[in-house]
Amino acid sequence: MDDLRELRREYEALLDRLQRNEREFRRLGRAVWRVQEDERRRLARDLHDGIGQNLTALKHRLSQLGEATDDPDVRSGLAAAVQLCADTLEDTRELSRLLRPPILDDLxxxxxxxxxxxxxxxxxxxxxxxxxxxxxxxxxxxxxxxxxxxxxxxxxxxxxxxxxxxxxxxxxxxxxxxxxxxxxxxxxxxxxxxxxxxxxxxxxxxxxxxxxxxxxxxxxxxxxxxxxxxxxxxxx
Ligand SMILES: Nc1ncnc2c1ncn2[C@@H]1O[C@H](COP(=O)(O)OP(=O)(O)O)[C@@H](O)[C@H]1O
Ligand SMILES: [Mg+2]
Missing domain, CATH: 3.30.565.10 (Histidine kinase-like ATPase, C-terminal domain)
Known part of the structure; x- marks a missing residue:
């Protein structure tokens, strides 16, 4: 009878430990995803505000230079550079939104x-x-x-x-x-x-x-x- 009671106690202790490990495993799993999302949010913001804003400024500057010259070759070269800036800016914004769309946090x-x-x-x-x-x-x-x-x-x-x-x-x-x-x-x-x-x-x-x-x-x-x-x- 005592043996049976002892066995039962051991079994319950084991079950308890398993359940605690399972909870800890889930807590850690959720924390990993949370860290990944935080990192994505930060990267998305850096891409949009850092690289995105610099590209906007660069595009503006190049198009000013294009307007200031009469040389047709320089003009068309600068126009192509402005277009490249615009395309890269669009790609950067798209990448930023895919990483973590601000609308999810805002709305x-x-x-x-x-x-x-x-x-x-x-x-x-x-x-x-x-x-x-x-x-x-x-x-x-x-x-x-x-x-x-x-x-x-x-x-x-x-x-x-x-x-x-x-x-x-x-x-x-x-x-x-x-x-x-x-x-x-x-x-x-x-x-x-x-x-x-x-x-x-x-x-x-x-x-x-x-x-x-x-x-x-x-x-x-x-x-x-x-x-x-x-x-x-x-x-x-
Ligand atoms: N809506 C769907 N219609 C047809 N095939 C699908 C669909 N969703 C998933 N699959 C198939 O299941 C596979 C695994 O999908 P997924 O886990 O999203 O990996 P991945 O998109 O990177 O290939 C896909 O490669 C595709 O063959
Ligand atoms: Mg897929």
Whole structure:
């Protein structure tokens, strides 16, 4: 009888330790993502304010020099340099927005998702519909998480699916937040797709798990793809 009680005590202590390790693992995982987002936010700002502003000044200066000369060769050389500055400035701004769009911090998830859908739709030439139910106030980590999942899903629909229509839906119900991205493209093997790591779908699935969330994908060749992320609203 004593042996049994002892065994039970050991088992409970072990279980307790496992649960504590699991909590610590999640805490660390979330901290890593938070550090990455902070770094991206800083880089995005440096790119926009530092390099971006210098390029603007350079472009202005070159076009002043072009106006001040009568030599046609110098003029056309400077005009080409001004154009190069303008293109590089546009690329710099685009890169900065992709790293961490300021709209996410300034206006929140809903506005950021509408911007993302418009921007991916325009650059890929596909129609991206957006349906977002009124959302409750969301914690910053959760907003970033859902934005990154949507970004990956929409980029995949543009890059891999050859879709002509994509729908992004967000609903909040029964304490859960659901984000769905549905496309009418060529489809794929979901098990293989979810196996990728890094910032792809597999990485997003792991990232969602750190917040007690999950990622499901339904897809078959020729039938389009339906991706659904679900996360509890009170995920801590
Ligand atoms: N919407 C989609 N339509 C068709 N294939 C997809 C879709 N999303 C993902 N895939 C497939 O799953 C693979 C893994 O996707 P992902 O993890 O995002 O990595 P990556 O985009 O870097 O290739 C893609 O290479 C593609 O073959
Ligand atoms: Mg991808």
């Amino acid at each position: 929140g998830l809903e506005a950021a998702l509408r911007w993302l859908a418009r921007s991916v739709g325009e650059s890929a030439g596909i129609e991206v519909g957006v349906e977002i139910e009124p959302l409750p106030a969301l914690d910053g980590d959760l907003q970033t998480l859902l934005f990154r999942v949507a970004q990956e899903a929409l980029n995949n629909a543009a890059k891999h699916a050859q879709a002509s229509q994509v729908l992004l839906r967000v609903v909040a119900r029964a304490g859960l937040l659901q984000l769905q991205v549905v496309d009418d493209g060529r489809g794929c093997d979901p098990d293989a797709a979810l196996r990728s790591g890094g910032s792809g779908l597999g990485g997003m699935r792991e990232r969602l798990r750190l917040y007690d969330g999950r990622l499901d994908m339904h897809s078959a060749p020729g039938e389009g793809t339906r991706l659904r992320a679900v996360v509890p609203l009170d995920a801590r």
